[in-house]
Amino acid sequence: MEYNFKTIEQRWQQKWKVEGVYKVSNNASKPKYYVLDMFPYPSGAGLHVGHPLGYIASDIFARYKRLKGFNVLHPMGYDAFGLPAEQYAIDHGIHPAVSTENNINTFRKQLDNIGFCYDWSREIRTSDPSYYKWTQWIFLQLFKSWYNRDTKKAESIDGLIKILETEGNGNHPIPNPKSQIPNLKSQIFSASDWKGFDEATQQAILMEYRLAYCGYGEVNWCEALGTVLANDEVINGVSERGGYPVVKKKLRQWYLRITEYADRLQGDLDTLEWSDAMKEMQTNWIGKSSGAEIKFSLASPPSPLLPERGDADSPRTGRFLKTADTNWHILKEYGRLNRQNPTAAEDALWQNIRNNKLGVKVRRQHAVQGYIVDFALLEVKLIIEVDGEYHNVEQQKIYDEARTGYLKEFGLNLIRFSNDEVLNDIHSVIGKIKDEIQVQKKNSSTHAGLPLLSKEKGLGDEAKREAGVKVYTTRPDTIFGVDFMVLAPEHELVGQITTAEQKAAVEEYVAYVKSRSERERMSEKKVTGCFTGAYAVNPLSGKHIPVWISEYVLAGYGTGAIMAVPCGDERDHKFAKHFNIPVTNIIGDYYNGEEANPTKEAILQNSGFLDGIVMKDAAEVVIQWLEDNEEGVRKVNYKMRDAAFSRQRYWGEPFPIVWKGASLNDAVGQGIAYPLDESELPLELPHVESYKPGAEGEGPLANIETWTAQHLETNTMPGYAGSSWYFLRYMDPHNNEVFCDRKVSDYWNQVDLYIGGTEHAVGHLLYSRMWTKVLYDLGYIGFNEPFKKLLNQGMIQGSSRFVYRVDLKSNTSGKSEQIFISRNVLTEAEQSESPGNSIKDLIRLKFPDIYNDMDFSDIAQKIDLIPAPIHVDVNIVDGLELNIEAFKKWRNGEYANAKFILEDGKYICGAEVEKMSKSKFNTVNPDELVLKYGADTFRMYEMFLGPVEQSKPWDTKGIEGVHRFLKKLWRLFYDEQKGKVWTEEQPTTEELKTLHRTIKKVEEDTERFSFNTAVSAFMIAVNELSDLQCHKKEILENILVLLTPYAPHIAEELWQRLGNSGNVLDAPYPVFEEKYIIESSKSYPVAINGKTRTDITIALDATQQQVEEMILANVVVQKWLEGKSPKRIIYVKNRMINVVV
RNA sequence: GCCCGGAUGGCGGAAUUGGUAGACGCGCCAGACUCAAAAUCUGGUAUUGGCAACAAUGUGCAGGUUCGAUUCCUGUUCCGGGCACCA
Known part of the structure; x- marks a missing residue:
């Protein structure tokens, strides 16, 4: 009875599907475990062997956890919006929805082939309106929230409005200090200012706080293609397609205020089980640094007319009577001392006007025009003095008046309060100050000439x-x-x-x-x-x-x-x-x-x-x-910038935003952005006939009249919108009321194991962390990090094959000839002194007719003599040897008449490891391998290739070895001639030792994701059991359970054949018992000066003294000692022995 | 350019905490079974020298620490990934 993988795999896949064995319930008494693969984009090229690597790893781990008694959530779905589908639509006129659907079907078929344990009832697609309804909903939550730096979390924007109405924004300054709002003079404003603003200004201010906001950003604009290009579509300043010039263009864009989360994104990395490399990459991306922001004033170039600072003797120009620099520093020092020792009245007033409580920045003990004043409100040119009793002295009064007059000359107004006034009636004092501020503000337009000086050292006369x-x-x-x-x-x-x-x-x-x-x-x-x-x-x-x-x-x-x-x-x-x-x-x-x-x-x-x-x-x-x-100021800076969150594309989520308030003729994007009501979601993507961008570079939606007539936003969301929260939707995929029921997300909680490539290190992984934190802050979920443990899978690279062609054109007939030169022949020619001539000679010797017909005087022809490598389909190359007959038929007979210069009768190809891609003809399709060897073999071979985390080139050849292993396993149960050979006999101690060593190794290796060594442990076990001629059910059925995560089909088949009831998927995981593998002695390597020279078997409980005696008695050791006595004998129990001479 | 990885036989890789370098598999060589082939089984296989015992060398390269380094440190070369609109 043979191992017939085809029947076995089909039978079980069918049965598992019918019985719904992978369906997962949201409430179980068992502990939960959530295993997730990174969201795949269903590309048109289909799967190649590189794609399933991570899926197999996650499948093994999900199955392993299930055997260990967990309720395992292991879903799959599609990140179905994206640029490639839109590009395909532009090129082929097929609607992205159609091509995406087709791609998904292919993808699914290929996945099913491999026997994954996904709960397909939870499948989601980001392009499905029932899904993106919630993407839009979350966007609205971002739009309606701001980040409160005091509470350090996202809060409703309504709360911010209340704060602005009652206290202005003094305690919550606009997050981006560079922002510019029309009609807003100062970034800081008071409650009454706020109430005075019109709707447009208020909304513009709120936009500066929203977590999802609209601003302007630069894009790669290609005039010739009339479109915005992705960075990787731009090469050396020109478009990848067509080579047209590309320039930066400012376009209205949506952004996510991820910078507000920089500190938390950084700090919470500590709570995650991610590789150090991955954490480091995120840390570098966030780029927190501390230093200083320093202001350099601008000067005209050094010239005799304008003195250098510090040149006290130079005449001052214009009206700027300046304190000499030396005095300036002295005054500053006084100011600093005064600040440290305020009077009671000064301090009382300070507490009431600091932190922009007046809507104006106040400086204490500030040097102005040669005096130190108590408080300076430079923006409104107001000085406040708080005086003690001595100001009532006559002499002082005169002096003070002179001072007031002097300052007035510079457009500075001065008001004076006594200590008593401040201490006893602070409210009226504040009221007077506020009134004075208003007066100054009104007057400011009439004060000609003087700029608002923050200090007295302006050389220029422009505020900027x-x-x-x-x-x-x-x-x-x-x-x-x-x-x-x-x-x-x-x-x-x-x-x-x-x-x-x-x-x-x-x-x-x-x-x-x-x-x-x-x-x-x-x-x-x-x-x-x-x-x-x-x-x-x-x-x-x-x-x-x-x-x-x-x-x-x-x-x-x-x-x-x-x-x-x-x-x-x-x-x-x-x-x-x-x-x-x-x-x-x-x-x-x-x-x-x-x-x-x-x-x-x-x-x-x-x-x-x-x-x-x-x-x-x-x-x-x-x-x-x-x-x-x-x-200057001390400053913490982040390299991270706010995330651009819009694309000028069609195939993405529409923004649930309407622009209102602009005049009717204005383009979309003018006026005020208002959110759609949540009841209006989903805002469905309209059908389009053309994917061309709008006139000003907006997305294709700008061309749809029914869309723009409603003043709907024409940008769409980027690829990472849907993928930033999808792990939540899997928990509760069919819920129409909420994006995910809180009870359900409380049960499943974080993703316990997330598997995917490092290419997502800073994009997807940061964005989804931010979204999770926002949803957490707003109380929609109970955890603030999405992915507890992260496993990075390496890339499977392709091993490309090359042929080398010389193109020749006949002078007489115009006929062209293609001559392919075998790799090593070419290498020899290339190493000669004149490669061109060597190749010419090769052609002359091998094909004299062709040679005589060619004119080699042509320069182009001379250059063409050095052949460039051409990718050839790896499927028509065996190792390095080209299948010439297949090659002639390849690409519809493009090379049917090719001529070859061979070596030993063979054409040897060149080889190189590259990214696996269709364009390089180095892809290997998993379907063919599954057809030939079965899913179990394929799964185990992918794992056997090497560590999951590491990148490695694909080589199909080794798959035979894994297949042989499964056949050998099968033969422990069934013999080709004899049929059933398994028995119910009692196992021997040797057999039990093999079993338990295997349990230990496989369990440990699976736990640490070392799947390749686990596969090798299975091989060792089967080899040992074959040697022992062990066919005992008691041993074998345990091996089957261990094997289930790796090769589920064969394990299930044999499990049933052994007469077990129930699925092996839910069998109890074998328990390792130390007692079966205990040894009493060990063979120690004995090194002399660090070089291993012999082995000695020593009892494990031997003492240092016993060991030393045994060592010195050993013949080999004596030989190396050459009569000398050893300096030292190092004996590391259970490891080795080293004799130092 | 900057950030993060990686480099071990002919090939993929193993060596989990500084302790026998090369487990396991491929490939290759030899043998068994067979009329023959396939399949299967058995043995060998880092390199160099040697009939062998054995010896020397050996984990990208150059140094260092250590009784002992694939593992730790310093420098360096090459390859892969990311760098904000590929997903």
Whole structure:
């Protein structure tokens, strides 16, 4: 009786399906376990052998957990929205819904072949309206929420509105300090301000808080194709298809405010059982760093007319009567001391006006125009003084009046309160201040001339210039080493600061950068940049430094501007060298003049008051100085940016958003975004005939009149929308009331084991973590991390085969000839002095007729003589030998008339390991292997290839060995001639030892996902049992249970044949017993000086002394000792013995 | 460029905590069964030298720590993945 896998596998697959054995219940007394595969995108190419690797691993583990008594959730479905289906629709005119459906059917058929234990009653598809209804619903929750930094969680936007109505936003500033809202003068506003705003302004402000918000972002715009391109569709600034130019274009986009979650996404990594590498990748992506944001004011270039700071003797220009710099610092120091020792009245007032409680920033003990004032409200040019009794003295009154008058001259108004007023009637004091603020605000438009100065050192006369340029640095300690500044070319100040002479050069450079992708910009080794003509002033050293722009500074990172310290940063150094900018050395011998040194150990030099301090200590000193002097602030920065959450595409979830309030003729996207009512969900994707983008680059939905007439959003959601929460839907897939019943998600909780590739390290895995946290904050689920344990599967690579073709064209007949040269013949020719001539000679010898007919004077022909490799289908190559007959028939006989130069009568192909892909003709279809060897063999072979986590090339050849193993297993039960051979005899101790060693090994290996070694353990067990001629049911049925997760079909068949009732799927897992494998002695390796020379068998309970005696008596050891006595004998129990001579 | 992995016989890989490098399988070689082939079974197989016993070398490369390193450290080369619109 033979092992007939075809019948066996079909029978059980059928039976399991009919009996619904994989259907999982949401309430069971058993403990739960949730095993999930990463959501597959059903591509048109179908499965190749690389795809099922992770699915087999998860299937094994799910089955193993089931045997161990768990209620296991193991679902599967499809991430069915996506770009490829849309591209296919553009190319072939087939609606994405149709091609996706077809692809899913193929996918499913292929999966079923392999015998997975998915509960298909829970299947979901993201493109199904009953699914994306809930994707839209969750989007609305994001839209209707904001992140409260005080409570550190997402909360309803209604709560925020209440706060704004009662206290303004002083305690909850707008998350993005760079945001600009029309009609809003200050980022901070009071409750009454808020009430005064019109609907559009209020909504614009709320948009700045929403977790899903609308903003503007750059996309790759290809004018010629009239479409937005993905990054990987852009190569060297041109489109991959067609090679048309691609530029950056600003388009309205939706975003997720994932940056608000940066800290939690970072911190909660500690609670996850993910590989360190994966955590590290997420950590780097989040990119938390701490340092300082430093303000550099802008200066005109150094010139005789405008004195350098610190040049006290120079005449001051214009109306700016300045305190000499030396005095300025003294005043600041006084201010600092005063702040530390406030009077009772000062403190009382301070507590009532700090933190923007007035809607205006208030500074205490601030130096203004040569005086220290108690409180300065610079935005509204208001000074508040709180006076003690001595101000009633006559002399002081005169003095105070003079001071008031003096400040007034500068447009500064001063109001004065006595200590008593403040301490006894704070409310009326606050009221007076508020009134005064209003007056000042009204007057501000009439005050001509003076800018709102935050301090008295403006050289320019524009507010923007005075505002200066903020840079973020993680190395404030290097501040004195700053030799220049670099802005991102798209930095908003570039246009304003560029001088007339540099204008043309800057514009040209900005245009160049616009054509570059972010990736290209970061990987560029060549140094490029352009001087703006502007200079910035280092706030610590006063030094004027040139301001450059360069592509290596990205607008989205930090402030979009860096202070360049060439002696400490490699890129800055290259830049300085390239543009001949002098380098200041602040690290002494640590800098060799050739290379930057990013050390933190150096003792600072050339660094003003920092001289002599070790760099790592200096950072703190600098930050302190910056904060004390209001030249900068301590800052935690994240590299992570808010996630772009819209696509200008058709095949994705529509946004449940309507734009209202703009005039009727306005395009969609103007006015105010309002959410659809939840009862209107799902907002179904309309049918389209064309997938062309809208006129301004919007998605195809912009072309549908019925859509735009309703002012519905024309963008669609990106691929990761549906996949960010799908693991929740599997728990409760048919619920029409909620996305997932809270009771059900409480039962299933987190995904216990999540299996998928590292390519999702930062995309999908971060987004779904964020969504989970939002849903948790809003109380919809009870856990804040989706995937407890993560297992990364490696890629299965293809092993490509190449043939080498020489193309020749006849001069006389115009006929072309294709000659294929075998790999090693070609190698020989290539290694000769003149490869071209060698190949010519080969052709002359082998095909004189062809040779004589060709004219080799043609340059093109000469070049073509060096053949380029051509991919050939791996299925017509045996090892490296090409099947020439099959090759001639390949591709509809394209190579039917090919000529070959062979070696030993064979054509040997070239080989290379590459990504498995149809275009490389190196794909292997699992269906064919299952047909030939069966699903059980296929499953075990995929596992046997090597560790799941590791990438490895596919080689079909080894599959025979696994198949042989299963046949050998079968023969323990049934003999071809004799039929049934299994017996009910009692097992021997040897047999029990094999069994229990196997139980231990397989169980341990499965637990640690070392499936390849588990397969090998099965092989060893079957080999041993064959040697022992063991056919005993008691042993064999245990092996079958162990095998069930790996080869379920054969295990079930034999289990039933042994006369067991019930499915092997639910059999009890064998229990390992130590007593069967205990040994009394062990064969120890004996090394002399670390080199193994012999073995000695020693009792396990031997003492050091006994061992030493045995060792010294050993003949081999004596030989190596050569009469000397050993220095030391190392005896590690159960391991080895080493004799040191 | 930056971040994360990986590298062990002809091939895939094993060695779980620093302790016999190469388990298991493929391939290859030899043998048994057979008229023959397939299938199956048995034995051998890191490299070099040697009839053998045995010896030397050997885990990408160069160093280091250690009685002992595939394993830990430093540097380096090559290959794979990611880098924000592929999913």
